[in-house]
Every structure is written in C-alpha cells, then in structure tokens.
C-alpha cells in the first residue's frame with residue numbers, strides 16, 4: 001500500500017492514481033478563484049515560513065487546493081483524513097507525488113488506522129492544527145501535553161468541532177486560541193447550507209438512484225445543514241418532514257413550509273431519512289421498528305453516531321450489501337431497512353463532498369485564519385475566536401468579483417444617515 005518512489009513519507013492507497021488525481025484537482029480549481037488569489041499572495045509573502053501545519057480534513061480535490069496553498073505560503077504541512085470513508089485516493093496520491101505533501105489517508109481505512117494517522121499527525125509537532133471535527137486537537141489536549149508549547153493555535157471547520165472546542169474551553173483544557181471557521185458567514189451560509197444540501201442529495205442519488213419526486217423525506221435537524229438538505233429535497237419534488245428539538249428552529253422549519261413532528265410520528269410516513277443533528281441515536285430501535293418496509297436511512301452529520309447501527313444490527317436477522325454504500329438489514333419482523341454509507345457522512349462516502357465553489361470560501365477562511373494566528377502569535381486569549389469580520393467581508397467581495405457580480409455602494413448622504421441617531425421620522 002505504501003509506495004516508496006517519492007521522498008515524502010505517506011500512506012496512500014495507490015501512488016499510481018496520481019495522474020487521475022491531478023486531473024481532478026485541476027478541474028476543482030476552476031471553481032476556487034478566491035483561494036487561488038490567496039495562494040498567489042502567500043507564494044510571494046511566505047507567511048508560514050518555518051511553521052508546521054497539520055491538517056485533518058476530508059481528503060478531496062478541494063482540500064488539495066488548501067494544502068497546496070499552505071505549502072505555497074512556506075508551511076511544512078501534513079495532511080490526514082478527518083473521516084475513514086471520505087478520502088479520494090487519487091487526490092491523496094497526487095498530493096504526495098506531484099506536490100511533495102505527506103498524506104496519510106486511505107478510503108475505507110479501519111478505525112485503528114484512522115487513529116494511528118491522528119497520532120502521525122501529532123508526531124509532526126504542529127504549530128497550527130487545521131481540524132475538521134476536532135479529533136487532532138482533542139488528541140493533543142488529552143495525551144500530547146508536552147507539545148502544547150509548540151502550538152500557536154487551531155482552526156476548526158465544522159459545527160461538531162466547534163461544539164467540542166466549546167466543551168474543552170468549559171473544562172479549562174483549551175490553553176491556546178482556536179479560530180471558529182465554521183461560524184464565519186462566508187462558511188456556514190454557503191458550505192453548510194448549499195454545500196451539504198446539494199452533496200447530501202448527490203450522495204443519496206449516487207448510492208441508490210432513487211427518484212425523490214413524490215417521496216417523503218424526513219430531515220432530522222434544522223441547523224444550516226438541515227436547512228440546505230430540506231430545501232434541496234423539496235427542490236427535487238419530495239414532501240419534506242423536519243424533526244427538531246429546538247423550538248425556534250422548529251418554528252422556522254414550519255414557516256419555511258415544512259411539516260414538523262417528532263421522529264416517533266415521522267417514521268410512519270418517511271421513505272428516506274437524513275440525520276444532520278450532531279447528536280447520537282437520533283434514529284434508534286423504536287424508530288426502526290415502526291418504519292415502512294424498505295425505508296432508506298442515512299446520515300450527513302459529522303460523526304457516524306446519529307443512527308443507532310448497533311441496535312439495528314441486533315434487530316436484524318440478515319444484513320447484505322445490495323449496492324456500493326447500500327446495505328439492507330432484514331428485520332425479524334420481516335421488514336427491511338436500508339442504510340447508506342455505514343451511517344457515515346453520505347455526501348463524502350458516496351459522492352465527492354461539497355462542490356468546489358463553496359469550499360473555495362470555506363478554505364479561504366481556513367487559509368486566512370492560519371495567517372491571522374501567525375500574525376497574532378502570543379496575543380490571542382486561549383478561547384474560541386470568531387473570524388474577524390473584515391476577513392469574512394474580504395472573502396465575500398473576492399467571490400463576488402470572481403463571479404462578475406457588482407453591488408451597490410452607499411452614497412455619502414447614506415453613510416451620514418446610518419451613522420447618526422438624530423434624524424428619525
């Protein structure tokens with residue numbers, strides 16, 4: 001599995017896949033103009049000279065552009081997968097062979113290999129960690145305390161990771177600054193909503209080829225990812241039901257035109273279920289028992305905990321793979337339940353993750369957050385920090401420019417008006 005023809009250390013599936021990876025990385029680059037501008041500047045300014053960066057991300061064509069950008073900026077960067085099923089093996093090969101970036105990621109790696117790669121990522125003795133789900137940061141805090149003095153900070157990509165960082169802060173173990181990329185407006189408005197929306201449906205369709213028009217789709221969770229998934233499922237003609245535990249979101253879903261009800265009730269109607277809550281066992285035994293025969297269940301939340309697969313396994317008399325990423329569980333009752341992508345992120349397991357056009361902004365935030373950490377080394381409190389508004393605005397402006405879209409500007413009279421409180425009616 002490990003080729004020895006290239007000088008950098010790596011663990012990828014097959015290094016000979018590099019030409020295909022290169023071709024696909026180039027294709028993704030067409031839709032990533034903002035990150036390209038940042039890369040060109042980094043190549044001149046070298047903000048990461050002498051800085052070791054460990055990135056734990058889904059190893060996709062888009063992540064390749066982030067890794068190449070960090071390297072252009074002078075970073076000594078290493079990349080590992082943030083999920084055992086999300087690696088694009090050709091991309092991993094190309095990063096090693098064509099860019100000399102050490103990558104430790106193999107699609108389908110078992111949990112033991114995944115955790116070994118996390119340790120390799122920590123062995124790199126990072127000054128900055130780019131995390132997607134906070135596994136490397138959690139590893140550092142838990143058992144690499146001797147390395148804490150090397151750390152300038154971390155940046156976190158996803159909602160789940162931000163929740164974990166907040167818990168680390170509450171427990172008093174976050175001794176360095178963490179940049180909250182997820183909550184930047186140019187990240188979650190687009191990546192979480194439109195990226196998850198499109199790629200989740202893409203993964204479901206690639207795995208099953210089911211027609212969504214006329215089906216009842218149950219979306220568990222109405223955060224940004226749930227909103228995007230519900231919106232796109234409706235766009236394909238599905239009747240969408242939303243389940244929620246937060247009253248404001250439940251109200252929002254209702255006024256967005258979706259039916260809202262508890263999962264217990266939704267199981268009577270659903271043909272297809274998507275979990276995007278960030279919490280565990282959102283679909284469990286009592287739900288499987290009452291689902292329609294042949295119901296399809298999948299997850300697009302970060303971890304594979306949202307569907308109680310252990311419980312389902314115990315209820316089943318037989319389990320068989322009926323298509324790639326598609327497993328049928330025959331229940332003792334005679335009904336069957338279909339699970340996609342082993343309950344892991346279906347958009348990355350069965351499809352290619354979010355499209356490049358949204359990852360352009362997410363990874364522009366990552367790159368600029370790393371630069372911000374370096375520029376402010378030693379000045380930021382150990383806490384979770386928002387991405388500064390000027391970075392968010394700059395990314396949106398660059399994206400609009402690249403898309404050829406022009407906006408209005410305030411007149412001097414309008415500037416004066418919004419800055420004063422004296423003129424009312």
Ligand code: ADE
Pocket residue numbers: 057058059060061062063195348352353354355356359
């Ligand atoms: N997360 C979701 N989609 C992704 C992609 N295409 N690349 C990296 N991380 C992702």
